[in-house]
Amino acid sequence: MQIEYIGAFQIFLGVLARFWPVWLAMAIVLAASFNFRKNLGLYGQLYDSGVGIAGLFICFFWLFTAIFATQVAPFDPLSQIPVMKDALPGAVEPASGLTYLFGGDKLARDVFSRMVYGSQIVLIIAPAATMFAVMVGITLGLPAGYYGGRIDSVLSFLANLVLAFPVILLFYLLVTPGIMDTPIPYALAGLFFLFPIIFFSVLFYTRFKDRPDRIYLLLGITLLFGGWIYAGLVFNADPFGIVSIEPNQLNIFVAVVFASSPGVFRIVRGLTMDIKTRDYVAAAQTRGETPWYIMLWEILPNARGPLIVDACLRIGYTTILLGTLGYFGLGLAPESPDWGTAIKDASRLLRSFIHPALPPTIALMSFVLGLNLLADALREQSMKD
């Protein structure tokens, strides 16, 4: 059977047209935030610099692509249409009349749809894992920096221990199929996922412990909600069946949190040691506030600038780590459409076909670039204050 091809310009138009929900959503969000940028604080200030707008543009693009993936992608990321094996970009699929905009890969799947669905995996795991790493880093870094002494020595030694591990070796040891038979990933997950619950409980308790009307409500919500997520993620026992995670994804998640939380810990510890010498901390100590109140409500809010910038960079770095995992075929399923796995599959066949390799590489690069630009703009803005 003869396959028809469309020209380069039509491919370009076709790609633009496929992304219509993304353009629409971006237009609404960007225009609205641009108009009200004066009232939006730090986020609004991002619209004052070209770098910030570029970063926001790219990040929103991938965010909405992940949200609207089912509308944007013309094909299922896993379905194979044998006639389209190694099809060049712009090949028209005979049965449905839809186009393989970026061609087909060696298993006759649509490269464009796989790229779009790949964004979903990356945009769920990378920010979530970063958030957990930040929680772990904050909860351990604050006391280490504030108390110093033995707590600091022990925690810093542990953090340096993890940081001395080359990342790639850590992943080879922690993200293997064999380790899923052992309780190690679940034990680590159980440990790490405890930190957000502890963090929020202490946060609310220290602030509202003299106001019973608020404290019971907030603590109750934290424990119920946290416990629900915890049961779903760690024990895979969500009573409602909404929160669940594949064992191999849990494994990746744990490994990424494990690898990046010592970095956050070091930053938080350094900031805390700096901020605790300020006058307002001394004032709080004189008022007789508890140490945890001072850490969470006096020090942490004043350390937020560098932490937000770091979180932004860290999401980008986590995306690179996920790509590395995919590139070495660790953890993620071999047919998974994430960008790293796609790059691995395509790079083996670069001599014969180059078109399956380019979309995932450019996607990964642009997303990380967007986050880095965003971090750069945030840093500039927070320096102005």
Place this chain on the structure above:
Amino acid sequence: MLSFILRRLGTIALTMLCLTLVVFFLINLDPNLKKLAISQTEMRSTTEQLESWLQRNGYRQNFFVRYGQWLGVMPKQPNIDPATGQAVPRFSFCNEPSVPQFSGVLQGDFGCSTKFKTTVASKLFPALGATGILMFWVMVTMVPIALLVGIFAGMREGSRTDRTLSVASIATTATPEYVSGVIFTVIFASWLGWFNGSAASATSQGITFYNFTLPVMTMAIYGIGYIARMTRASMVEVMTQQYIRTARLKGLSFGNVVVKHALRNALIAPFTVIMLQFPWLLTGVVIVEVMFRYQGFGFTLFEAAGNNDIDLLLGCSLVSVFIVLITQLISDIGYAYLNPRIRVQ
């Protein structure tokens, strides 16, 4: 200073002990041992046969005893064949002592590679040499380019050159090796045909510009952006100092001020950054060597991990952890040496 270095060396020894214990534990998890037994016996062995193989070859001894044997603080027992009563080596391609003796890492015996069918030492050290060559060329290209970019960008903060170079460095930090490697291969090997997309021939036929440019380029590009940004930040800070203004006001040319007054102080921070880049480069080494099929340390690590080669993987982790810790130490000492204001407590 001497006591500082000694204390740091003590910490390093402790860290290495802890890390090797963790690595030893993770590599010797039961599923990994089962995989090793399956690959070393016939395909259709029963569970009992696998178990007896593990038992016979000493994999079922106490964990700490085995760690001690690997480290060389416990005597390694010879492998007695129950049928003949003779000592036979566990793997036919490695010599093993026939009497109990201390033979571990501390004595220089790294064990036996099941994947490459040779001793770990004879595989690991040539591979390290090959990687050393790669790293040398990466450093030779990366460091001068990164420093130049950083200095030019930081010389006049906010200028057009600064903006362009800063965005360019951000772009390279957003490009991990597996992305730039693919893009460079597509451009320079598939389209232009300038370079070879594989460095496999570098091991056998020697290094040429044709087969070595792409790996070096791919590895250098990721590091350039980061070092350049650090250099820029430090340069910007130095350029706002009082003594720079004094030098300008007494009539020195701008170029003279940059080269003679600013550079020396601006290069202290990048030095530590470059030293701390080594652990990051290690990941890059694995990716690049696998992608371009260069038989170095990264390739060995990849093969060892993929084939469950316990002793080789332990050797690789020992080497990489050692590199990370030693570079940290050198960067600390170098920082104190370069910057007299830092007094080591």
